[in-house]
Amino acid sequence: xxxxxxxxxxxxxxxxxxGDAHFASRITAIGITEGxxxxxVRNDRKMPVLVYLRETLIAVNREDAERIEVETA
Amino acid sequence: MGQPNSGKSTVYxxxxxxxxxxxxxxxxxxxxxxxYYTYKGTRFTVTDLPGSYGLSGNSDEETITVxxxxxxxxxxxxxxxxxxxxxxxxxxxxxxxxLDKPAVLLLNMMDVAKTQKKEIDAKLLEKRxxxxxxxxxxxxxxxxxxxxxxxxxxxxxxxxxxxAPESGMSGTSAEAILSESQAKYRWIAAVLEGVTRTAxxxxxxxxxxRIATSPVKGKILCLGIVLAAFLVAMxxxxxxxxIAQMIPQLLYGPISSxxxxxxxxxxxxxxxxxxxxxxxxxxxxxxxxxxxxxxxFGFLEExxxxxxxxxxxxxVLSRLGLQGKAICPxxxxxxxxxGGACGTRIMDNWGQRMLAMAVVWAVPCGAIWxxxxxxxxxxxxxxxxxxxxLLILVYxxxxxxxxxxxxxxxxxxxxxxxGMIMELPxxxxxxxxxxxxxxFLKAWDIFRRALGTVTLVxxxxxxxxxxxxxxxxxxxxxxxxxxxxxVTRFFGxxxxxxxxxxxxxxxxEAVLGVLNAAFVGQGxxxxxxxxxxxxxxxxxxxxxxMAQTISKPEALAFLFACTFNVPCVMALTTTYRESHSxxxxxxxxxxxxxxxxxxxxxxxxxxxxxx
Numbered sequence: 062x063x064x065x066x067x068x069x070x071x072x073x074x075x076x077x078x079x080g081d082a083h084f085a086s087r088i089t090a091i092g093i094t095e096g097x098x099x100x101x102v103r104n105d106r107k108m109p110v111l112v113y114l115r116e117t118l119i120a121v122n123r124e125d126a127e128r129i130e131v132e133t134a
Numbered sequence: 135m136g137q138p139n140s141g142k143s144t145v146y147x148x149x150x151x152x153x154x155x156x157x158x159x160x161x162x163x164x165x166x167x168x169x170y171y172t173y174k175g176t177r178f179t180v181t182d183l184p185g186s187y188g189l190s191g192n193s194d195e196e197t198i199t200v201x202x203x204x205x206x207x208x209x210x211x212x213x214x215x216x217x218x219x220x221x222x223x224x225x226x227x228x229x230x231x232x233l234d235k236p237a238v239l240l241l242n243m244m245d246v247a248k249t250q251k252k253e254i255d256a257k258l259l260e261k262r263x264x265x266x267x268x269x270x271x272x273x274x275x276x277x278x279x280x281x282x283x284x285x286x287x288x289x290x291x292x293x294x295x296x297x298a299p300e301s302g303m304s305g306t307s308a309e310a311i312l313s314e315s316q317a318k319y320r321w322i323a324a325v326l327e328g329v330t331r332t333a334x335x336x337x338x339x340x341x342x343x344r345i346a347t348s349p350v351k352g353k354i355l356c357l358g359i360v361l362a363a364f365l366v367a368m369x370x371x372x373x374x375x376x377i378a379q380m381i382p383q384l385l386y387g388p389i390s391s392x393x394x395x396x397x398x399x400x401x402x403x404x405x406x407x408x409x410x411x412x413x414x415x416x417x418x419x420x421x422x423x424x425x426x427x428x429x430x431f432g433f434l435e436e437x438x439x440x441x442x443x444x445x446x447x448x449x450v451l452s453r454l455g456l457q458g459k460a461i462c463p464x465x466x467x468x469x470x471x472x473g474g475a476c477g478t479r480i481m482d483n484w485g486q487r488m489l490a491m492a493v494v495w496a497v498p499c500g501a502i503w504x505x506x507x508x509x510x511x512x513x514x515x516x517x518x519x520x521x522x523x524l525l526i527l528v529y530x531x532x533x534x535x536x537x538x539x540x541x542x543x544x545x546x547x548x549x550x551x552x553g554m555i556m557e558l559p560x561x562x563x564x565x566x567x568x569x570x571x572x573x574f575l576k577a578w579d580i581f582r583r584a585l586g587t588v589t590l591v592x593x594x595x596x597x598x599x600x601x602x603x604x605x606x607x608x609x610x611x612x613x614x615x616x617x618x619x620x621v622t623r624f625f626g627x628x629x630x631x632x633x634x635x636x637x638x639x640x641x642x643e644a645v646l647g648v649l650n651a652a653f654v655g656q657g658x659x660x661x662x663x664x665x666x667x668x669x670x671x672x673x674x675x676x677x678x679x680m681a682q683t684i685s686k687p688e689a690l691a692f693l694f695a696c697t698f699n700v701p702c703v704m705a706l707t708t709t710y711r712e713s714h715s716x717x718x719x720x721x722x723x724x725x726x727x728x729x730x731x732x733x734x735x736x737x738x739x740x741x742x743x744x745x
Contacts, residue, residue, distance in 0.1 A: 072336070078308075078312060079308075080308060081308055082306055082307060082308045082310075082311050084308070085308040085311040085312050086188060086190040086311045086315070087187070087188075087555055088555060089188070089311065089312065089315035090186075090188030090190065090225060090229075090315070091187050091222070091555055091556075092221075092222040092225065094312070094315050094316050094319055095312060095316060096316070097319075100336060100337050102337055102339060103339070103347055105348070105349045106349070107349070108347075108349050108445075108449070109445060109448065109554055111347060111445075111558070113337035115219065115221050115222040116218070116220075116221065116222065117219045117222050117557050118337065118558040118559075118560070119555070119556070119557050119558070120445045120448075120554060120556055120557075120558055121553075121554075122448065122553030122554045122555065123553075124553050125553045125555060
């Protein structure tokens, strides 16, 4: 499922990241790589998705969050 | 170098103090900060490299950092990482490894890590990496001697990273980048093994953050806090300003009688007695604004609140090509454009900063909000005034949009506009000493640099408005004004209103005084402009004589032209000083003047149809 479909407090692992090279390097530089454990903290309509991973609270805009496939635990 | 929020600028500022030079990287719209310090008789040059999360060359910032390090211009690279988020921020080190240059590692924010009960074995990390590792808290002002000592020692005998991530797939495709980065995080995990534990417990938003991040309540909270910050900034700067305000009045008498006694030419007498004290007053007020704003915003930034504001308003502002953070300067603009312009310091890059300043100019400042109701009330009554204010607000949004469309293409090119991916740092305790010091340094910097600019602009205005007998008809401005009246008529402005329009570029408060001088003939133009805040204009007399002389459409056209003219000379100077670009400041200023005239023309001719 996509990161945008997760609910608050759901936890899981990042499964796949699609998109161009520019996006790939931006998203990995902030710490989101395939296999990273994450927890969705907040996912409100029209707002960036808030995820917690690698001890950091990260806001990812919805368009980019669509490109992140996750596996929920 | 370091990631955003790593405290890079804090270390840079603490090391160099006011011995800084700001410029642009050649051919790039990215700010270049150089400074120096002296330690044990040796001079060390420090360069603050632009902040970025990685070094893969996706933005101007990253390319600059990589090119600078590769070029060998730096004898030693000081990498900052956030000790409270060690695993993630070590990514910068992993990226740096490929450059193979001498470095030291600063584990910053050790205080935050401690409050989170994180233990870090710096000695073990040092052994694994092969470069010195120094636990550090940049904001509390201690440990800098130790840092300087370490830097001098390392410059004598530098170390390079002894370990590097294995290179995965090479290439620039998305797959290659993904596999490379996984290799880098594997390396980080191996390096940090036994150095620290990465917490895996569930994350819970604090009660405050639950409100701060909620879609509706969060926005209201943000607006409220920014407003409060502005009030605090005002509370700090108003006392300084009111003291500064006394300067012109206190100095006018003594200086003019002294100089007149020496038989100095009356023109020079008034330059020294009237203009120069005012320049001092203007510059001081400007500096106090910068101080207040930096204090309030420095606090919000340091405790980590600004990131929440950016998160809240990113959606709205991205339509203007701006980052969410721009909400702060834009709101500040309602109080004072100077405040807004220096509030743009929180933006991440130069292009964003310049664009934000250009957009902030469209926001009518507190002073002009003081003028609008007075003039509008004379012509349109209370209900009409409300409508005028509403119209102005609507046009403001339109103007912001126009500005962002016209300048956004260059300042925030499409390819650099990417959706927000940012961290919301944990709330920190504020280090007041550090915030105060930075705010003071910035205010002092503005004061020092702006004195000259303000003097020059004042002098030009002074020459235009000087009149030997004190009556307005003898000033150069009057002659020029009446000479070009046929042209300004086309824009809907007579010579009096056009003059007031020009003076609104000097100080918005001057508008009423200048109108008074022009219409009622009371008081000289000079006194009206320079003593705008102190000499109260006789509004009743002004109302009578204005209503007789000018039509409603002209009044409306004038209101719009003044409101959306370039901001006052102090705001202009601040923009120039903050952007370090005369070219761009002039470009935006000319655009605003042109727009204001065209706007006046449109408003005049449309209003003439109805009123």
